[in-house]
Amino acid sequence: MIRKKLLAMPALPATQQMIETAAQDRGSYKKLYGWQNYTTHVYDHDWYFRAVVQDGILKVAMYSRSQLVLGDTDPKLEIYINRKEEKYITWIPSEKRWSKARISYLDDKRWSTIADDWEEPGARQMVNDYLQNGEIRIYNAVDRFQSSLKNAKLARAHQSEKDRIDAVMDLVPDLPKDWEDWIYKSAYSRDMYLIYHPGEDRAYCTACGKETTRKNARHREKVTCPNCHKRVTALSWNKQKSLTDTKDIGILQKLKDGSGYCLTVYGSKICRNPKTDWKVDTTNSRWWKKSRHIINSDMKYVRKVYEYGDFKNTGEYRWCNQVQHGSYYYDGPSSECVLYHRNLKRLRKGTPLNYMPVEELFRHCEGWYSHVTDQLYALAARPELEYMIKAGLYSLAWDITRRGCPGNETVDWNQKKLWNSLRIRKDRIPMCVRMDITERQLKTLQKAEKLNINLTSGQIAWYSREFGPEISQEIWQYGHVEKTKAYIENKNIRGVDYIDYLHELKKLRIRPTEDVLYPRDFQAAHERTSQQLREKEEALEKKKVKEKDRILKGMLPELEELYLNTKADEYLMVLPTCKEDFNREGRENHNCVGGSYFDKMLRGDSVILFLRNREDPDKAFCTVEMDGSKVKQCRAIRNSEPPQEVKTFMEKYSREVARRIMKKQEHVRINVAI
Ligand SMILES: [Zn+2]
Known part of the structure; x- marks a missing residue:
């Protein structure tokens, strides 16, 4: 126009x-x-x-x-x-x-x-x-x-945004045919059950899907399936109406135009119930789209993130650009999921993971969660992991990469030899592989090597489970590794209690002889040391108070000169002369003057005074806190307001104290002048 x-x-x-x-x-x-x-x-x-x-x-x-x-x-x-x-x-x-x-x-x-x-x-x-x-x-x-x-204009703008999104979504291949099979068998492999008929020798294992014999299992106990030897949770056939497990699962796929990869994360749930004899109830089990992470060919950089949801509140559910939630803490949908691993060998060709058998890693750690995009980054950034994985140290490689931090400190990345990077002796490698050592276990082993202690795989597993590397190291400084383990196990002692006991021995400077470290009656010995320590601490506290009382006594002459002997018919001011005076006033007047005020007065931050009735000078009446001549607090029993007469008196008293302070300062000035 x-x-x-x-x-x-x-x-x-x-x-x-x-x-x-x-x-x-x-x-x-x-x-x-x-x-x-x-x-x-x-x-x-x-x-x-x-x-x-x-x-x-x-x-x-x-x-x-x-x-x-x-x-x-x-x-x-x-x-x-x-x-x-x-x-x-x-x-x-x-x-x-x-x-x-x-x-x-x-x-x-x-x-x-x-x-x-x-x-x-x-x-x-x-x-x-x-x-x-x-x-x-x-x-x-x-x-x-x-x-x-x-x-119409808005709809056109929406359409062009949708077209741009769909252009990328169209590059993602279809799901593999065995996707559902993988979900049921692998994704949930850590949530499997041995469901037994109570009183019979029959059970169904959800891991292998076979009827098997029951091995005296208790409800909710972790057991090994006699058929497939997987670790499963034993459940009584009739103790639950149904079983539902949920998991975020994901698949990595190469974009059709070869420009990169897409990790799609799905939510999923698996339902089982007795009607289907605890097999997967396929009508109620589902999986649904959550997010897509477009990754560059180098496996390191996440190019773009999409979320499945309500498109701009139009009610149309579809792939959307990542929603800006405006929260400082929210940086988009998580890539944490259990990853489909059956296509990884093919996918890694032509990427930095070319020589790294990551499919082996994911197969061994089947059913475990990881932050997949971060983990791929860590794997791609650390080619040294190839040797770790190829050596069969799967759990360790997993622990180091699952949160995606290539700067892990457990391992020395500058070393050429595997044992040197793991900071252990060469001859320990076979044992580490045999036990598929975890990061926590390796840290425990490293501490032992430093102390020249030769741990067995059983000891490594036990100490890292019960105490972790730091505390284990502390324990080994006291007693014999195997003896301590056997002692704690046989006496059924809680790990924290034993550590407590060792700390008490140290504080009491008791020499850790055999009898002391492994007492016949642990609880009695522990109580004894606790009691001794309490007494020691009390004695120390008493000594401290005595010293402080002495300091207060030294301050009293000047304080008396400034704050006592006022001319009032009715009231009397009293200065505390020791810590116990504070405690008593606090008890009788139901306030907290027995707390930190003693120290406050010693520091010269304030002066605490007890206002008494002249007729009854020993009985608590009002507790007063002064800063110089200023009345900071004046409280009657239970921190209540004092009577009006007291307030009037305190005003007069404050002026009197001010006069005395001024006079004293003048006196000092004159002295200095002379
Ligand atoms: Zn089984």
């Missing part, structure tokens, strides 16, 4: 009829219903409309009543619409400017009006014919046309 041509269209000034109608419009009082019923003055018409169509363009002119009664014939708005071109623009005569805004935004008075619009005879018909949207008021016809254009 050419603006010059629009302005050349027939002018539509207000007609005589409109001006007269507006002038005669006296309005009326109308009862309105809202939050509260009320009566208000309403004109017959607030807004007036004219329209014309010329050369395929509709021009609508809109006038306000307030304008017309002043005799102003200029329209308030002139709206030009080209329906074929799906365009509109508005001329605002009073401001001499164009606007692309919709009528509902330009006309701010509109929302409050309840009066009918005045429309020139024939104008409504003309507008409706032109805009082809049924029989409605001119204003509504324009508004509807304009918003439909806006919606």
Whole structure:
């Protein structure tokens, strides 16, 4: 639409009829219903409309009543619409400017009006014919046309975003045929059950899917399936109505255009119930899309993340760009899942993982969670892991990479030889492989090697499970490795209790002889050392208090000079002379003066005083905290407000103390001057 041509269209000034109608419009009082019923003055018409169509363009002119009664014939708005071109623009005569805004935004008075619009005879018909949207008021016809254009524009923008997303999604291959088989067999391999018939020698193993014999299992006990030898949880056949396990699972796939890889993460759940004899209930088991992580060919960089969900709150569920949740802590959907491993050998060709048998790693660690994109990064960034995996140290390689931190400190990456990187002796490698050593176990072994202790694989497993590397190292400094293990196991002692006991021995400086380290009655020995330690600590505390009391006594002469011997008939000020005075005041007056105030006074931060009735000078009455001459707190029993007489006295007292302090300072100044 050419603006010059629009302005050349027939002018539509207000007609005589409109001006007269507006002038005669006296309005009326109308009862309105809202939050509260009320009566208000309403004109017959607030807004007036004219329209014309010329050369395929509709021009609508809109006038306000307030304008017309002043005799102003200029329209308030002139709206030009080209329906074929799906365009509109508005001329605002009073401001001499164009606007692309919709009528509902330009006309701010509109929302409050309840009066009918005045429309020139024939104008409504003309507008409706032109805009082809049924029989409605001119204003509504324009508004509807304009918003439909806006919606169409939004839909076009949405479509182009969806097209861009789908272009990437189309590059992701279909799921492999054995996907579901993998879910049931591998993804959940750590959540398998041996469900036994109570009182019978029959059981069903969900890991191998076979009927087998029951091995005296207890409900919820971890057992080994006699058939497939997998670790499974024993469950009594009738003790649960159903079993549901959930897991996030994922698959890595090469994009069809070869530009990278896609990790798709799905949520999943597996249901079992006795109706299907605890086999997977396929009608209720499901998996659903959660997120997609597009990874570069180098396996290190995540290019883009998509989330499956409600597209821009339109109710359409589909792949969306990662939603910006505006939270500092949220950095997008997690890539943590159990990864499908059967395609990895093929996938790693041509990537930095070319020589690394990662499929072996994932197969051995089947059913375990890892942050897959981070783990791939760690694997790609550390080619040294190839030797670790090829040597068969799967659990270790897994522990080091599962959170994706290539700067792991357990291993020395600068070493060429595997044993040197693991910081252990060469001859320990076969044992590490045999036991498929974990990171925690390796750390325990490393500590032992430092102390020149030769651990067996059983000892490594036990110590790392019970105590972990740091505490194990501490224990070994006291006693014999195997003897200690046997002792703790036989006596059924909790690890933390034994450590406690060792710490007490150290603090008490008791020589750790055999009898001390492995007492016949551990609980009794532990209680004895605890008691001794308590006594020792109490004695120490007493000594400290005694020393502090001495310091307070040294401070008293000056404090007495400033704070005591005031002339009051009724009240008496008392200074505490030792820690016990604080405690007693706290007990009797039910406040916390027995806590930190003693130390506060010693530091000179405040002065604590006890206000007493002269008639009963030994009985607690008010507890006072002063800072110089300022009264910081004055509390009666249970921290209550003191009586008015006390407050009056305290004001007087404060002034008295201030005078004494000033006098003392003057005295000091004079002395210094002399
Ligand atoms: Zn089995």
